[in-house]
Amino acid sequence: MSGLQDLYREIILDHYRAPRNRGELPVPPAHLVEGFNPLCGDEVVLYLEVEDGVVTDVKTAGQGCSISQASTSMMSAAVKGKPVDDARALIRAFKALMSIHESKLEGAEETDLSADLEGVRLGDLEALQGVVKFPVRIKCATLAWNVLQQGLDETAAESEA
Amino acid sequence: MSGLQDLYREIILDHYRAPRNRGELPVPPAHLVEGFNPLCGDEVVLYLEVEDGVVTDVKTAGQGCSISQASTSMMSAAVKGKPVDDARALIRAFKALMSIHESKLEGAEETDLSADLEGVRLGDLEALQGVVKFPVRIKCATLAWNVLQQGLDETAAESEA
């Protein structure tokens, strides 16, 4: 089961079993955003509080496989308290980590993404790198990050309006 | 070219080169009916005069391949002056002649059609039997007969109305 050990690193199983930042935030002031993985029905729900360009609080709900839920938990821990710009850099870096394989699977053009990885500390998140060997699961890992991106875009649009 | 000689019997080529009953009839009293072969664009136009249950006059127009036009010519000669009932018996007999193969091609269920052939004198029309070896051409041969059938049905409906 060596391939499996790569996919299911201990730290991933830990986040899966004991997810960080589970819960809800009052909406508003928090912003609510949801995402689905159409393949497997995984669901990520994100409550996002953004103030003065900082992600002041994050809570998560939803259900899904170990990869999607661990990724959600790790994401919430990584961005909570961070400036929005840092969170966006993390999104880009994480997607770059996943994208070499994802682009092959979905047929998107390959572009050089290494720039997105430079200077960003992924920390625990790097444990998710084993996912790229299992192309179908990449969507499980990226779901939370797509939801975060959508949430940040929407709060930015709101604060402009 | 033995297969071809079977398809293009001399009598067929004769009807093709010198079609009988070409022309038009005033509508009304004549009835006008047209048919197409969607495969090749062959066109058969029929002017039909029916009085007291007799096909008193027939004229034909249209254009198409030797088989469709020869069949039209032979049909017109065969039914002109005949009682409608005899014309209908001829339609059934002619289709029976063609149908063994047509049903195979189109996947229709095979039914016993020999009854339709019994007691009907096809005469010259039998020359068209070679067509069954060329399944795609069967529609060329039957086109005129389908048009005739439609014409007889329509005149019957009109006289009832």
Add this chain to the structure above:
Amino acid sequence: MMSATTSTLDVARIQADFPILARTVNGKRLVYLDSASSAQKPEAVLAAMDRIYRESYANVHRGVYTIAEEATAAFEAARTKVARFIGATDSREIVFTRNATEAINLVAYSWARANLREGDVIVLSHLEHHANVVPWHILRQERGVEIRWIPITADQRLDLDGLDDLLDGAKLLAITAMSNVTGTIVDVAGLAARARAAGAHVLVDGCQAVPQMPVDVHAWDADFVAFSSHKLLGPAGIGALWARAELLEAMPPFMGGGEMIRDVTTEGFLPNDIPWKFEAGTPAIAEAVGMGAAVDYLQAIGMDTVRAHERALTQYALDALADRFGDRLTVYGPAGADDRGGVISFLFDEIHAHDVSQVVDEEGVCVRAGHHCAKPLMRQLGVPATTRASFGVYNDRADADALVEALAKAEAFFAI
């Protein structure tokens, strides 16, 4: 192959007909348990398609030359085979589509748009696959029809208590004959009779039933039946709509193009005869021939034998799962195999369906995890996903055993 009167399948012999079963995954033999999603293909099907391409390939219905005639004859012969396979007596009633999904959309775009108006009622069930849900949602958005849902019981059968109320004033009952999630077999004939009594037309999603049991569209007394070749041991890329000839005759065309016309001018067009009226453009030629070869293959086995095999193997697997995992594993659907096809959906209390599927793949066992394109049903089950094992004619008890062993490994892997 077995004769139609034999009731047990010589699975070892059948397996030898399926080239892919010789392959290994991660060094393990391939245990393919996802036939409800798509079935593997026997050599006879692959050979029939290959032969067309190597010997008689040409566009159909368009050429008078020899290979075009051969291709056309093979294509139309396949239509007749498919018609007979489901008890249809008129092969003009078979419209070739890409898949069952297109077959249902064809009915939604052509028949329903011509016959249903705002407020008209369509009755579906909570067991339906998205293919028999979304076309009606699209129609509702466009036309404002009303959709009513037949609920399900705790063991995922249809709950028919309120059926007459649901059918009251309905124009269409669109129902699956067998759930692709729980395997639940639906009493189509019984439902169709009640739908007809209420004045509704009946569409049957035969995707799962047609490959697994004897089907007779007239015994069902249906108006429309949709199914796919790829679940029937045939190639993907082709499926069929069966519909009563008089309905097809009256329906407006769906897609426009070559083949479906009798005449075209700059002013308009005249449609072709059925079934070609609904087959616009160049069809899937080799695939039709492959589908014909697939029904030949199944008919040689005998659909009664297929059904007996599915039932016996499903019962065996249900028992084996219960023995090994007890309450830790929830199995959905009717309790016994008599009322279900060869499909078993299940869920460990603590392990997500997706993760289970991943771990058992390591053992060469292919099972599907997800919502199985039946999200309304998933919501009824109260879960986002299940793991599903499903059986084909090439599966045997050793495959069910392999599943149980692989699941035990998954359970151990995710144990806290």
Add this chain to the structure above:
Amino acid sequence: MMSATTSTLDVARIQADFPILARTVNGKRLVYLDSASSAQKPEAVLAAMDRIYRESYANVHRGVYTIAEEATAAFEAARTKVARFIGATDSREIVFTRNATEAINLVAYSWARANLREGDVIVLSHLEHHANVVPWHILRQERGVEIRWIPITADQRLDLDGLDDLLDGAKLLAITAMSNVTGTIVDVAGLAARARAAGAHVLVDGCQAVPQMPVDVHAWDADFVAFSSHKLLGPAGIGALWARAELLEAMPPFMGGGEMIRDVTTEGFLPNDIPWKFEAGTPAIAEAVGMGAAVDYLQAIGMDTVRAHERALTQYALDALADRFGDRLTVYGPAGADDRGGVISFLFDEIHAHDVSQVVDEEGVCVRAGHHCAKPLMRQLGVPATTRASFGVYNDRADADALVEALAKAEAFFAI
């Protein structure tokens, strides 16, 4: 196979790649001259499809197990190949359909129904195939759009004198890039520029152009391009719509079912991302892979080389026909091969197209007779049918010579 820089084709070597060319008809070698209707398939395409079925067949996008991942990867890799083949930079812009016909119907049902209203204008040409006529007739019946027709010249080119008037107020120009009857090559980029200036969207029927010449959808500046695999040396049963991503994003779904959804409830549904939003149900999996293998094969030859070959062979055949039959044979389309693809339609004064085709088949020569799904054009030509010979990469001068000899026999046979 030749490299992309070589400009003449080693046809003998190419022929060896096409298994069907080894067969005989009536004891004569097969001279296949109906590639405009459907092309033959090289071994590489057949092998790619066979390999999927024998090694990696499973439904796509649905399973996490190994063979499902392999099938999905092969399917999506084919999409990327097809995208690159026509110069698209984003493979999400390729929607797999059954054929070009469905691709155009998709635009008519989805984009046009969302964007066109009663009285809106669609501009077509008299060169169009029914696939690019009938969907618009159906739309006109439903929505009351107006269809205007670009007329043709005496040698069957587009007559562009009145184009600006025709385009005035138009919402869509839907035009073939190459006639399947006369071979006329249309200046798509020029027309598209004028259409855009008039505010119209541009749909290109690339069925004949994509297999025969280098195509770049961005150089054309088109919005939609439809084409079929089966004319491109690939299998039937699959085709593609290329469309700009932002258009696809904005378009409503066409068919509903599995794969095209993000979520489904009893109340409604959310569509999936592009391109899957438009791919309802199980797709033609092996066929997509086969289409990918076909574009690989053509790309290895080089589309410039393919075009040069078509031009040279067409010119040779035009000359040979004129030499042998003179005025007795009417040949349609532009006089020289520079402005036409590898398609030649012709008619003997006294012999019907159908009969000619039948007689030359006796010599093993496959040519098509009929209206070629272009009845509006046939009416312009003033004939019900023509005979048509068309060339593929596997044809050579010996094939053109065989055509001329066979036609001479037909002429003799029907001589009075």
